[in-house]
Amino acid sequence: MFIDVKQLFEVEGQVIPFTHDLDMSAIELWGTAPFDRPIHLSGRLYNRAGIVSIVYEAQMDYNLMCGRCLERQRRAETYRFEHVLVRQLNEEDNGDFIVVSGNQLDLDDLATSDILLELPSVVYCREDCKGLCPVCGTNLNEKDCGCDLKQPDPRLQILSEFFKES
Numbered sequence: 001m002f003i004d005v006k007q008l009f010e011v012e013g014q015v016i017p018f019t020h021d022l023d024m025s026a027i028e029l030w031g032t033a034p035f036d037r038p039i040h041l042s043g044r045l046y047n048r049a050g051i052v053s054i055v056y057e058a059q060m061d062y063n064l065m066c067g068r069c070l071e072r073q074r075r076a077e078t079y080r081f082e083h084v085l086v087r088q089l090n091e092e093d094n095g096d097f098i099v100v101s102g103n104q105l106d107l108d109d110l111a112t113s114d115i116l117l118e119l120p121s122v123v124y125c126r127e128d129c130k131g132l133c134p135v136c137g138t139n140l141n142e143k144d145c146g147c148d149l150k151q152p153d154p155r156l157q158i159l160s161e162f163f164k165e166s
């Protein structure tokens with residue numbers, strides 16, 4: 001969704017409320033496409049004393065694949081974002097400004113990058129997920145397969161032989 005911000009930049013006190021369903025279904029993360037349901041955005045843009053800001057919430061109900069046990073599950077989360085919008089960056093500007101070129105704010109683009117920056121690079125079904133047995137592949141959260149987990153990893157074995165020789 002594009003929001004026309006011309007008036008907003010020109011008129012102090014101007015407020016533009018918005019709600020929008022963001023489609024992020026094409027994005028792949030954690031070995032899956034997590035955003036199979038639209039992400040609900042709601043917030044407002046406002047000009048307070050000449051400073052233009054956006055503040056909004058992203059409510060999402062997504063699916064994830066655990067990085068340890070590969071189990072899929074759903075999770076609901078609400079994130080809140082806030083930015084100052086500028087039409088161009090001045091030399092002395094530093095900090096987190098969003099530059100709006102032209103008079104259109106590309107809300108989809110902004111929200112997609114906000115959300116992707118907020119999400120962790122790996123997710124787990126739970127903090128203490130035990131993962132899969134490296135020997136037989138059993139999900140160790142469900143049962144104890146009884147495999148001898150002290151069996152050396154073949155890669156480590158090669159290394160230890162290497163060190164023995166040298």
Ligand SMILES: [Zn+2]
Nearest residue numbers: 066069125129
């Ligand atoms: Zn897990």
Ligand SMILES: [Zn+2]
Nearest residue numbers: 133136145147
């Ligand atoms: Zn096992």
